[in-house]
Amino acid sequence: MLYPREHSSNSRTAVLVAGLMLFLSASPLLLHSTSTPTTFLDSEVQSSETGIIDPWTDGDQPWPQAGRTPDRMSVGPAHSSSGGAGTDVPANASELLTVIEPVVNWVYGSYSIGTDALGTPIADLSDQISTESAAAERCGGSSLFTVLIQTVNVGGNDHSFLRIIEGEDSSLVWEVDLGATEIVKASPLVVDLDEDGKQEILVVYDAGASMHVDAWSPSLECSVTGWSSGSNSGDLLWTYSDDELRISSSEGPYTSNLLGGHKPTTQPLLADLDLDGDAELVIAAIDEISGDPVVVALPLSAGSAPTSLWESTLEDGSHPSDPAFAQMDDTTGYVMLTTTEASSGAMWVWKIDSQTGDQKWGGLSLMNLDGDTDVPHIRLPGPVITNLDDDSTPEMVLTIPTDADGASGVDGAEYRGLEIGDGSELWSFEAVNGFADAPPIVIDTDADGKRDRVCGVTW
Numbered sequence: 001m002l003y004p005r006e007h008s009s010n011s012r013t014a015v016l017v018a019g020l021m022l023f024l025s026a027s028p029l030l031l032h033s034t035s036t037p038t039t040f041l042d043s044e045v046q047s048s049e050t051g052i053i054d055p056w057t058d059g060d061q062p063w064p065q066a067g068r069t070p071d072r073m074s075v076g077p078a079h080s081s082s083g084g085a086g087t088d089v090p091a092n093a094s095e096l097l098t099v100i101e102p103v104v105n106w107v108y109g110s111y112s113i114g115t116d117a118l119g120t121p122i123a124d125l126s127d128q129i130s131t132e133s134a135a136a137e138r139c140g141g142s143s144l145f146t147v148l149i150q151t152v153n154v155g156g157n158d159h160s161f162l163r164i165i166e167g168e169d170s171s172l173v174w175e176v177d178l179g180a181t182e183i184v185k186a187s188p189l190v191v192d193l194d195e196d197g198k199q200e201i202l203v204v205y206d207a208g209a210s211m212h213v214d215a216w217s218p219s220l221e222c223s224v225t226g227w228s229s230g231s232n233s234g235d236l237l238w239t240y241s242d243d244e245l246r247i248s249s250s251e252g253p254y255t256s257n258l259l260g261g262h263k264p265t266t267q268p269l270l271a272d273l274d275l276d277g278d279a280e281l282v283i284a285a286i287d288e289i290s291g292d293p294v295v296v297a298l299p300l301s302a303g304s305a306p307t308s309l310w311e312s313t314l315e316d317g318s319h320p321s322d323p324a325f326a327q328m329d330d331t332t333g334y335v336m337l338t339t340t341e342a343s344s345g346a347m348w349v350w351k352i353d354s355q356t357g358d359q360k361w362g363g364l365s366l367m368n369l370d371g372d373t374d375v376p377h378i379r380l381p382g383p384v385i386t387n388l389d390d391d392s393t394p395e396m397v398l399t400i401p402t403d404a405d406g407a408s409g410v411d412g413a414e415y416r417g418l419e420i421g422d423g424s425e426l427w428s429f430e431a432v433n434g435f436a437d438a439p440p441i442v443i444d445t446d447a448d449g450k451r452d453r454v455c456g457v458t459w
């Protein structure tokens with residue numbers, strides 16, 4: 001469901017790209033380093049231990065957002081072929097058992113693409129279920145829940161429904177009608193806004209020529225007769241609206257309904273911009289009048305709709321990427337993202353002070369001169385913040401999605417490792433062919449704290 005519907009009829013072929021990052025052979029000195037390897041996560045822990053408050057990182061949800069954490073690392077739970085709890089209770093497993101022979105456990109409903117969003121959160125909502133003890137196991141028990149957005153025809157108009165599905169037996173647990181919105185491509189976000197243990201859900205979408213952010217606080221009600229899934233409009237905490245912005249662009253090669261109606265859309269970001277222990281929301285949007293990308297930072301509370309902390313207009317490019325967050329030390333963080341110009345394929349990377357919105361680089365040109373004007377497709381993949389070398393500050397992996405010669409094999413998407421400090425390039429490599437709609441996964445195969453493999457998909 002992460003892929004556009006027209007793929008099955010497209011003649012381009014999916015290409016799995018694995019890039020081997022031969023850091024060690026390129027830098028033999030690293031082999032002789034005697035210092036203890038430090039991962040980015042380690043450095044986060046170290047920096048937080050020296051302060052009074054731990055920065056917010058991911059709310060401890062199983063998959064709280066697209067890309068899961070503010071660095072967009074997409075790290076899954078620990079698993080191996082020897083994992084699992086055996087005959088013990090599943091919660092006592094130290095790591096999960098690798099799924100070697102997957103079978104379909106359940107299918108919810110008949111909506112052909114499952115969910116409109118580009119990410120599918122999994123949430124622990126056990127603290128917000130009202131039930132009676134006799135119905136506890138029927139009513140979620142120890143289940144996790146998934147959050148979907150589905151389009152439903154209501155009185156002749158397409159409406160978007162936000163739905164929570166119970167993960168054990170696929171029951172519809174809770175739903176609300178968001179109204180006649182544009183297709184909601186931004187993944188819902190799961191975050192506890194008021195730190196009461198009950199998770200809230202944020203949804204960012206365009207409707208009626210405005211960008212909206214809804215904050216929902218789902219109360220799940222269940223009895224021996226099952227879930228009461230309807231009548232939840234009272235669970236809306238607030239809506240933030242901006243009639244000058246939109247999160248989806250009407251400009252793109254597949255925006256026509258015949259081609260799936262894919263308006264390039266960014267994924268919202270939860271990150272602790274001021275490193276004070278709670279999450280803020282970052283949205284990479286587009287100014288409706290000027291067409292410039294605009295990054296908006298919103299403080300989050302359960303009480304009332306926010307007023308923006310800062311807005312930063314990016315002067316180069318027509319489309320922004322998903323934003324990511326890089327914490328550099330105890331007091332410094334940056335919102336990192338790229339932009340592309342649809343008329344030329346040119347790209348820039350941006351480094352924005354997370355507390356003030358000040359741009360540190362202007363747009364740093366990535367000198368992408370291949371002239372692919374067919375960009376971006378579904379979304380512009382954003383930076384992945386990770387550790388690539390011996391210093392404890394993070395680096396970033398950027399995706400340049402362009403493939404100027406289409407199905408011909410001379411050009412393909414490009415991936416680059418860059419320092420966040422000064423933007424200098426550590427390495428780059430090109431896919432053998434194909435365009436990139438998704439950022440890569442960056443892997444540390446030998447657990448030395450330096451990420452040594454990049455794995456991505458092009459088509």
Ligand SMILES: [Ca+2]
Pocket residue numbers: 191192193194195196197198199200
């Ligand atoms: Ca809450």
Ligand SMILES: [Ca+2]
Pocket residue numbers: 271272273274275276277278279280
């Ligand atoms: Ca904060």
Ligand SMILES: [Ca+2]
Pocket residue numbers: 387388389390391392393394395
């Ligand atoms: Ca580093």
Ligand SMILES: [Ca+2]
Pocket residue numbers: 403404405406407408409410411412433434
């Ligand atoms: Ca090509």
